[in-house]
Amino acid sequence: MMDASTFDMGDIDIAWCPGCGNYPILKTLKEAVAELQIDPTRLVMVSGIGQAAKIPHYLRAHVFNGLHGRALPPATAIKAANPSLTVIAESGDGDMYGEGGNHFIHCIRRNPNITNIVHDNRVYGLTKGQASPTSPLGFTTPVQVHGVCLEPFNPLAVAIALNAGFVARANAQDREQTKDLMKKAITHRGYALLDILQPCVTYNKLNTYQWFKEHTYYLDESHDPHDRMAAFQRATETDKLPLGVLYISPDKLPFEDNTGVYRDDSRPLHERQVDVERLGDLMNSLAANA
């Protein structure tokens, strides 16, 4: 049995503020991947830029810490180049929904078998407290001086509208439930979105641990995650935010299966050679002499 400590980095300097919601997420993630028996050498953590995007550096795994907003394209390609790897693209709401918004949309359409975990604290941390795409209306910041007037981005509703394979929301402080959702997201075959509500203790004085506790509830068995309309309705609730698996669209073929390159050959791309004989045939077909 693998232990969460397998993923510990030892004595490292962590750049998060004391009390940050990122800590429980990190701890929960280590437990989730340990319980799923995923070896660190088979796990690739992909992120962009931001405070949440530093998480790959804080657990033992392969790391692709790329550019701001660009976690999903390389994560998609890593999985396509070697489907035997477990790929988790994990970052914040600004990175995934703002700078990376276009990739978020098209990654859902593409449906690679990766897990997309988003730390959603409704504010920009690393750039020091500006609005994020999920900041509530009226939220004031040094830049949004008169309050946010843009409609908040609703990642779950967007994902359900795009018929994403797996759409769920967690609350960072509920570690057991979050771990369960992480495990479900990671084992889902295809793209899985797990939006995790978390406080920013430095820049978001509104959406605190207490606020999230009071403004969320867990979906019970009366919710059928295969009912898209019901899922969409839940996703648009704002008074109290539903937690759990909102939507599952089963039987979608993952991107890497659709590429066709693994149809007759399961080897990852780095183990393959050029079929020179076939290349010769292709070249000679260009002689147009038949």
Add this chain to the structure above:
Amino acid sequence: MQRDDISIVLCGQAGQGVQTVEFLLTRLLKLAGYHVFATKEYMSRVRGGMNSTTIRVANREVAAYVRRIDVLVPLGKGAVEHVAGRISAQTIVLGERDMAGDGPAVQACRFFDVPFTHMASDLGNKLYANIVAVGAIAALLGIDLERLADHVRRSFARKPASTVDDNVKAAEAGYQAAEGLGVRDLRLGPAPAAKVQDRLLLDGAEAVGLGAIAGGCNFVSSYPMSPSTPVLTFLAQHGRDFGIVVEQAEDEIAAINMALGAWYAGARAMVTTSGGGFALMTEGVSLAAMIETPVVIHLAQRPGPATGLPTRTEQGDLELALYAGHGEFPRIILAPGTLEEGFHLAQRAFNLADKYQVPVFILTDEYYIDSYYDTPAFDLSKAGVERHIVKTAKDYRRYAITEDGVSPRGVPGCGEGLVIVDSDEHDEEGHITEDLDLRVRMVNKRLAKGESLGADVVPPTLVGPENYKNLVLCWGSTYHAVKEALSRLGRDDAAMLHYSQVYPLHGDTADYMTRADRTILVEGNATGQFAKLVELHSGVPADHLLLKYNGLNFGVEELVEGFQGLMEDDR
């Protein structure tokens, strides 16, 4: 009178059959044993507009565009006016009066009325008009009727028998009509002894695409953009056969970030794009440099700025490729001139990228991508992957500092180590750092690769006498036009020096230049970008620049005139 080099121009609106006639005719001429070259100029629209294709047929190798038109076949109204500047009293205009019109341009040349559409209608379908045209051109050139009929039959073999027969009849009708015109001065001389039939007939996109496959390309992610798209199309069409992941990304930013993820995980990836799309990729170029992940970028140039002239050509993005990406880091820029170079350099690009872990550019342009000619089969003996991936040990450090700057590259899932890459400055393991002494060591390590890769710079090609007095420097797609222009000039003191790798600049450049009395640099842009690069890195300025930036490639004749003007004072 027999001719050994004939220029045929087909001109009409998009969708009027220029491509059909061009396809059938070039293959027919090659099968008949002649060398062929074709290039097109077209408008950025799906239907209408005015497009032309120039075909050269000769009994020696031809691979450059000429302005001269021996035969013009108007396939749409306005065709003659569209190329009026290129026709002379010797030009034969062959076709329908309806299409040619009766303007001054037509009156100034030799017009022969062959009513393609009318004849096709008589055969039952005016769609056969293009085949009538093929037959008429074949007759003019003196191609054997039986060979023509056989070619048409084979080309339509997949169609119903009645369609095949109708097309053959249309070709024969066109052939007989043109024979009856009594034009005897455009017949081709005997085909060359060398077997042209077995040579390849392909364009720049296919050469680059084949080379990419030969280099082990197994992942391509791109966003369609003229003129780079044919490379994406080629790889897509053969993707399943060669195990290539082909993905049309949502934008160029995604495309290059996918390519980097693919290389990181052990694939050999490329992107294919043009200037505007590449502009979006520049942050990815910088990321490639920082995480020392290889990447191959095919950049097919077209005139800018911004959307510019989408379907035209230019060599205007050299400096874009040279300076793209924030921060300081090494890179390699290749610029094939011949199709053979396109194949070998595309293959080489993958091995160089892997070896030095730097971005490698294949810089082409619309003219290079869209032009084709017959060329000997490429040497596949070196095709394949020069592997530079290591199996990692438990204590693997992705950025281990080495003397040549190249750290052994592992990939996730191959070995016991962890592969950690970060766009932030990082330590040897790959983790984010703000240790400023380490920063300096990492910068030095990355720049050291720039020195190391100097050992693999492709030398420039000298064509002409070693003891030249006049040296014409050029790069990329201008190879054949410059070569033919110098050959026509016939001076025994003039040579061409062509660069198929423009960066880093080969170390012998200053030596080549100082040996000349006069240097002329030819390039397809307005500011002499390569000339600036040459002067910066060799210390020697070119004496004269021949520049062109109206959206068209150089023609042989204008280069001849340009060279004559610059070289005449020493005769």
